[in-house]
Amino acid sequence: MSSSVVAETEEQKYEQFMERINRGEQIEADDWMPEDYRNALIKLISMHGISEIMGALPEKEWVPKAPSIQRKLGIMAKVQDEMGHGQLLLRVAEDLLKPTGKTRDGIMQDLFTGKLKFHNVFHMPAPSWGDAGLIGWLVDGAAIITQTNMLNSSYAPYSRALHRICAEEVFHAQHGESIIMALAEGTEEQREMVQDAVTRWWESLLLFFGPPSSQVGKSKQDITIKYKIRPKTNEELRQAFLTKYVPRILSLGLEIPDPTIRFDEEKQEWIYQQPDWSKLKEIMKNNGPKSQERLNLRRVSYENNAWVREALGQIS
Amino acid sequence: MSTNAVEMTPAHKEALAELLFQLADDDFLLSYRGSEWLGLAPHIEEDVASSSISQDTMGHAKMYFGLLEELGYGKIDDLAHGRSAKERKNSILVERENGAGYYMETPRYDWAYAVVRNYFYTLAKKVKIDSLKKTTYQPLAEVATKVSMELFYHHIHWRTWFTQLLSSSDEAKERMNKAIEGVMADFGDVFSYGNASQSFKEFALIEDATVLKQRWEAALEEVVKALHIESPIIQQPDRNGRLGEHTEELDRALSTLSEVYRLNPSVPW
Secondary structure, three states, X not given: OOHHHHHOOHHHHHHHHHHHHHOOOOEOOOOOOOHHHHHHHXXXXXXXXXXXXXXXXXXXXXXXXXXXXXXXXXXXXXXXXHHHHHHHHHHHHHHHHHHHOOXXXXXXXXXXXXXXXXXXXXXXXXXXXXHHHHHHHHHHHHHHHHHHOOOOOOEHHXXXXXXXXXXXXXXXXXXXXXHHHHXXXXXXXXXXXXXXXXXXXXXXXHHHOOOOHXXXXXXXXXXXHHOOOOOOOXXXXXXXXXXXXXXXXXXXXXXXXXXXXXXXXXXXXXXOOOOOHHXXXXXXXOOOOOHHHHHHHHHHHHXXXXXXXXXXXXXX | OOEOHHHOXXXXXXXXXXXXXXXXXXXXXXXXXXXXXXXXXXXXXHHHHHHHHHHHHHHHHHHHHHHHHHOOOOOHXXXXXOOOHHHOOOOHHHHXXXXXXXXXXXXXXXXXXXXXXXXXXXXXXXXXXXXXXXXXXXXXXXXXXXXXXXXXXXXXXXXXXXXXXXXXXHHHHHHHHHHHHHHHHOHXXXXXXXXXXXXXXXXXXXXXXXXXXXXXXXXXXXXXXXOOXXXXXXXXXXXXXXXXXXXXXXXXXXXXXXXXXXXXXXXOO
16 A cells, blocks of 8 residues: 555545545445445435335235236236345445444344334335235336436445336336226226325325425435435425326326315426325334334244244354 | 147046146145245345246246136136135145235244245146146147246255255254145145046146156155155145145135235226
């Protein structure tokens, strides 16, 4: 190692790091990075990864119940993809966690103790086959918007994982849309199933993108933007979602449970009824409608299979 | 000599359908049991891998149901979702629950049971598929060739789990041995053809069950010998799924897997 490198102060390293970020360069796992960058990434990516895994649970109910062999195959593959995304992301998080000594088991324990959050939509009930379709169509649709926003993230391993994930999410949205179309064009009972799902999920879809910046002040949103992990704000993403999906929902003859929603031509933005943000706070404390049930399912399977993981470490 | 559906006598067609129902129902139910495991496997990597196997297996069931549809037995989804337990021809082994508890509540699923059931079943399936490559019904021989390509990987996957867990901790060995017992208690009808042995032979649809059973035992013997455990022996069944004799576990499975279908079986979903 050359003496000039040794002599570099933390401050110089930070400056060089910021120069790289500002030039649009990407950072690799073993490059020097400031602690708050690493921490922001760990928080973001482990939450993203664990959300993919928890996200398998609301849809899981509908995998064995899907109404035809084709749908059974489709939704099984879709939920499998979510698990696969979880795996890709947790591996990215595991590399970032290496200096801290934390492992995947530590990530799971953080989930169980409530230290690590999972995405708000996965705390919600999915009581009908209509919900299974809607999750694919609109929840994955929303996920595509937030993930596309980070495709060129300054952290290269995350960016690479997202490229793969987004490609698959497009199939998921098509899978969901196909279920929704079949229901929307079907019997009255089937149409009701979709309408109920839209009504049930609307508020969660707005909450999905997180609060607008002004409501939270100095948030992780600002850090992620400063470090070019993501370019757009929560509100910009929500607006993009509304622009893409409001016309599609209406064109299927479905109603949005917000009579005030409209596009303001002058301001060039959607005006809509604010969701109840206190619900998001409750969910973040794992007090959502299905939070405990889903955590229980994950915990049961983790504890139930502990012997297998132990056995794998002892193969003679 | 190969045959096709047009030149078949009613007795020939009936024998063929009987075999196809046995094959289809086996794969369909086992894949269903696999789909209940989704999201609950011992680690994420295994979740992804075994879900691929369940999807392949469901695809195999679909091909057999497809052949039945061509023969005029009804539509694929009605055959898969609409038949009562009495009409099902699957073996008891594939209808067994994965363990205690409903898959959305507090499932205490047993991974040792999953490994042994899947490994022993896959090996039996392999023996059957190898025989079906030479069946006189050409469309089934073609399906067997396709299934065989995927089955190659399923077999390696489950054999790896089987040998690894039996070469590991005392707890794992104990659980695996218990699972072998449980699986073998239900293995009696896996190679049974129900009442159709004679007609399968007459139309040269598949080799004799006794021959296939011996091949299965011989193949397994090599693997278990290296693990220093006793060779499992297939017993006579107490209850024969091929004759429509089933457990309540099948009733519960059918009620779950057809829950949405039954809301309206006559419309597209």
